[in-house]
Amino acid sequence: MNTPIQSRKDITPAAKNTLLIYLSTTLAVLLLMMVFGAVLRAGQAQIINLDLTLFYKLMTLHGAGMVGISGLGSAAVMWYFLSKYIKLSTGILIANLVFFLLGVVLILGAILIGDFAAGWTFLYPLPVKSMNIWSIESAATYLFGLLFIGVGFLLLYLDIGLALIKSYGGLSRSLGWHCLFGNSKEFPPATVVASTMVLIINTLGILVGAVVLIISLINAFYPAFQPDALLVKSLIFFFGHVFINAAIYMAVIAVYEILPTYTNRPWKVNKIFLAAWSFSTLMVLAVVPHHMLMDFNVPTWLATIGQIGSYISGIPVLIITVYGALTIVYKSGIRWDLAAGLLFMSMYGWASGVIPAIVDATIHVNTVMHNTQWVPGHFHFYLLLGVLPMIFGFMLHITKKPSNENTMNNSDKASLFIYLFAGVGFVMAFLYSGKNSVPRRWGVHLDEWLATDQVATVFAVLIIIAFFVIASKFFLRLPNLLRH
Amino acid sequence: MNPTFLPWLITITCLLIVASAFTFVISSSRTRNEDYDDIVKRSYKFRKIFFIVFLLGGIIITSLTMKNLPYDAHAKVSGDVIKVNATGHQWYWDIDKTHFIVGQPVIFNVTSADVNHGFGIYNDKLTLLNQTQAMPGYINKLVHTFDKPGKYKILCLEYCGLSHHAMVAELTVTEQ
Numbered sequence A: 001m002n003t004p005i006q007s008r009k010d011i012t013p014a015a016k017n018t019l020l021i022y023l024s025t026t027l028a029v030l031l032l033m034m035v036f037g038a039v040l041r042a043g044q045a046q047i048i049n050l051d052l053t054l055f056y057k058l059m060t061l062h063g064a065g066m067v068g069i070s071g072l073g074s075a076a077v078m079w080y081f082l083s084k085y086i087k088l089s090t091g092i093l094i095a096n097l098v099f100f101l102l103g104v105v106l107i108l109g110a111i112l113i114g115d116f117a118a119g120w121t122f123l124y125p126l127p128v129k130s131m132n133i134w135s136i137e138s139a140a141t142y143l144f145g146l147l148f149i150g151v152g153f154l155l156l157y158l159d160i161g162l163a164l165i166k167s168y169g170g171l172s173r174s175l176g177w178h179c180l181f182g183n184s185k186e187f188p189p190a191t192v193v194a195s196t197m198v199l200i201i202n203t204l205g206i207l208v209g210a211v212v213l214i215i216s217l218i219n220a221f222y223p224a225f226q227p228d229a230l231l232v233k234s235l236i237f238f239f240g241h242v243f244i245n246a247a248i249y250m251a252v253i254a255v256y257e258i259l260p261t262y263t264n265r266p267w268k269v270n271k272i273f274l275a276a277w278s279f280s281t282l283m284v285l286a287v288v289p290h291h292m293l294m295d296f297n298v299p300t301w302l303a304t305i306g307q308i309g310s311y312i313s314g315i316p317v318l319i320i321t322v323y324g325a326l327t328i329v330y331k332s333g334i335r336w337d338l339a340a341g342l343l344f345m346s347m348y349g350w351a352s353g354v355i356p357a358i359v360d361a362t363i364h365v366n367t368v369m370h371n372t373q374w375v376p377g378h379f380h381f382y383l384l385l386g387v388l389p390m391i392f393g394f395m396l397h398i399t400k401k402p403s404n405e406n407t408m409n410n411s412d413k414a415s416l417f418i419y420l421f422a423g424v425g426f427v428m429a430f431l432y433s434g435k436n437s438v439p440r441r442w443g444v445h446l447d448e449w450l451a452t453d454q455v456a457t458v459f460a461v462l463i464i465i466a467f468f469v470i471a472s473k474f475f476l477r478l479p480n481l482l483r484h
Numbered sequence B: 001m002n003p004t005f006l007p008w009l010i011t012i013t014c015l016l017i018v019a020s021a022f023t024f025v026i027s028s029s030r031t032r033n034e035d036y037d038d039i040v041k042r043s044y045k046f047r048k049i050f051f052i053v054f055l056l057g058g059i060i061i062t063s064l065t066m067k068n069l070p071y072d073a074h075a076k077v078s079g080d081v082i083k084v085n086a087t088g089h090q091w092y093w094d095i096d097k098t099h100f101i102v103g104q105p106v107i108f109n110v111t112s113a114d115v116n117h118g119f120g121i122y123n124d125k126l127t128l129l130n131q132t133q134a135m136p137g138y139i140n141k142l143v144h145t146f147d148k149p150g151k152y153k154i155l156c157l158e159y160c161g162l163s164h165h166a167m168v169a170e171l172t173v174t175e176q
């Protein structure tokens, strides 16, 4: 019996191998970045004596690396399923990986050799005003690195966009508007709807990112050109927010496609589903001002949109996808295995992470939470316990030989349980620190804060152990798959 | 009450609700009910209720929290107001005046001489009371009225380079 990826006849062996390399790269980078994350936490906890230059370099690397690799892993999920419905180019898939790796090399060089440590968000003008800690050249190398990654993704989206238009006759049709606003009953598959949404928002997001990277680069080489700091900040947050959200929306396709195969129940696309996704397309873009609630020069109406938009944007997420997953599993007689468990866990992590995010989008709360560890608390909730389990569940599912008995052995159970338990502990420690007003991105913590940091470090180590077990399972299957 | 207590309580409550929903579904998941249409029907009904509760809750919270926004507070504050310039530098604060009186509104004109910083007002228990961004080329007017005497701290809340954590200033507040 073949694994799901082997039984796909509609994509080339080269495409299959490329996807497996995407996933292997994702796991390798994740492991490294998790270790760096644990080092950061241990440094804050004063368990290890971490040189401060190194702290901020690793913080920059961890942020850029984690965001980038979530994008890459999620893109593999989307490509794998979307290519069942439309014809995508293997060459472009490879090109994206090449651009990504080139970008990674530049970013690693800028940070590890060039001492660049302006944070992954490269907020202008910090990259060019480091007090001589790093050079303009290292800053430029970092910016070029991000630009490379962006170009790769733009190519990928271009290919996807063209293929969607060719097969469905336009993006409004692949979003299902002919069913939503018309009487057609030809509903596009969930994967196609989600991919179209991602295509729209992330093309915009990356284009804005490219513009702001180029602005920053021009300023780096011609300091006389001084862009407006507030404008640059808005553009950067637009890009960062959209990119990481797109990663979630790409990876969630795994849940739509895989969970129903475990429960033998269809994930139906209906008008509400379509409405929710179209609505989310707008809302993801509209909520961006919630990153700038403490910039008092942003017009009040925009801040208001930031708050209210964040409230409503949670609804489609929770009600359609998470609630749908709960319904499909309820009394389904499902036989859990590690992949199914991880996918279900991802729904829990996503739904939970949205809660502190919405709370913090309330302007009066933002006043006492913004840029505290509440912020890494909420986003680690839906990245560590949301996006990552989606990707893990996907990679384990497509590489598993089908059998009637979906079972979990003890190591599966232990890794799943520890990952969840330690993950929740780890993010709750961030949220608790946020409640206690601990600023984020501080390399030196005051004595009052250390106890929480120390507990969090223990959880971080446990997460890494559980992750290692999960990742090994994939790597043990890999040689066999690549040979075929 | 600590200003973060209520948001924390709400968050924990909602997190527990989500966790219970998942626990409930997992514990039900091993038996199979073949009548999925019926499950969907019941689940949609419940979803409608959930949706309405969510919407109502959102509307109520929005109408309660959209008042007294910090953005134009400086234009509304009256009485004996003190204006203070606070400028962030890599890596120190330059603040005109660091001694204040309980109950007297202060308008901090917050800006930066170099990169982005964050101006966070902390009390002696290290609780964050108020903040605004400090941005080159812009002045953010932050109104704050100290309601207790004691030592306060300004901590930098926007990453600004290698000594970001060292950007701490002290304020003193007295009764008179």
Ligand code: HEM
Residues within 6 Å of the ligand: A033, A034, A035, A036, A037, A038, A039, A040, A041, A059, A060, A062, A063, A064, A066, A067, A070, A119, A120, A121, A373, A376, A380, A383, A384, A387, A388, A439, A440, A441, A442, A460, A463, A464
């Ligand atoms: C074992 C797992 C992880 C550990 C121990 C860890 C640890 C940390 C720590 C200590 C910080 C700095 C917190 C602060 O600002 O004070 C951080 C920031 C961050 N983490 Fe993680 N993390 C982990 C997993 C992840 C994952 C899975 C992602 C995304 C997919 C992620 C994305 C980020 C980002 C974007 C930042 C912000 C960096 C910045 O503020 O510049 N992390 N993490």
Ligand SMILES: [Cu+2]
Residues within 6 Å of the ligand: B116, B117, B118, B156, B157, B158, B159, B160, B161, B163, B164, B165, B167
């Ligand atoms: Cu700072």
